Amino acid sequence: MSQLERKTAGVPTLKRLPLYLRLLRKMKEDGEEYASGTVVAKELGLDPIVVRKDLAITGAVGRPRLGFPMDEIIEAIEEFLGWSNTTDAILVGVGNLGAALLGYKGIEQHGMRIVAAFDSDPEIIGTTVNGKTVLDIAKMPELAKRMHVQIGVMTVTASVAQDVANAMIEGGIRAIWNFTPTNLDVPDHVILQREELASSLAVLSHRLLIEGGRTKA
């Protein structure tokens, strides 16, 4: 699918698509050949109309009474999310969170491969963390440029995040997955995605307060 033909979707849809993908891959493993929006909706406790709209945006075409052929719908979602080819990423800041992300095997399944990890701490540089040798941050811009890496995962101490972002951009990084609480200032061509556990926790705590934890999402 070319960039021109590719449809875009709202953030709530984009966030639901990986949930569908996980379920559909599991159904395929269990030997299912077709998946219907109704079944997906029921399994995930979602509104069938929402699921049908989400799946339609991927361009997959369902068969009357059968639903979507499993391989076609899985491929359509992967293609839509840009997960059909893995994109190389670097990770900067191999502390608690960085090390955990390096050890998370699911990342590759979600279209991203961490090809190198960097830190500034001499005690960490040169060590192997979850199978990756940690490199000196000073080498990052040049290495990122040489390897044509597009994504930078930012798990450094908050106070250095802007400096590290500048170095990533110098290295040609076009998208930063920012786990730090720092508001980064980047040029327009750089895509920023902030990850914040506190935001999800806020939703959880507030719902618990209002709903008493009795109702389901």
Ligand SMILES: NC(=O)c1ccc[n+]([C@@H]2O[C@H](COP(=O)([O-])OP(=O)(O)OC[C@H]3O[C@@H](n4cnc5c(N)ncnc54)[C@H](O)[C@@H]3O)[C@@H](O)[C@H]2O)c1
């Ligand atoms: N998004 C979330 O929900 C979430 C959750 C936990 C932590 N965090 C944030 O993630 C970041 C990392 O947290 P942590 O608990 O892993 O901290 P940590 O102190 O264990 O790790 C930070 C790492 O960054 C390295 N570092 C510092 N300056 C650097 C530089 N200039 N270049 C390269 N590496 C450098 C440090 O040596 C250290 O290894 C923090 O900013 C924290 O606030 C976010």
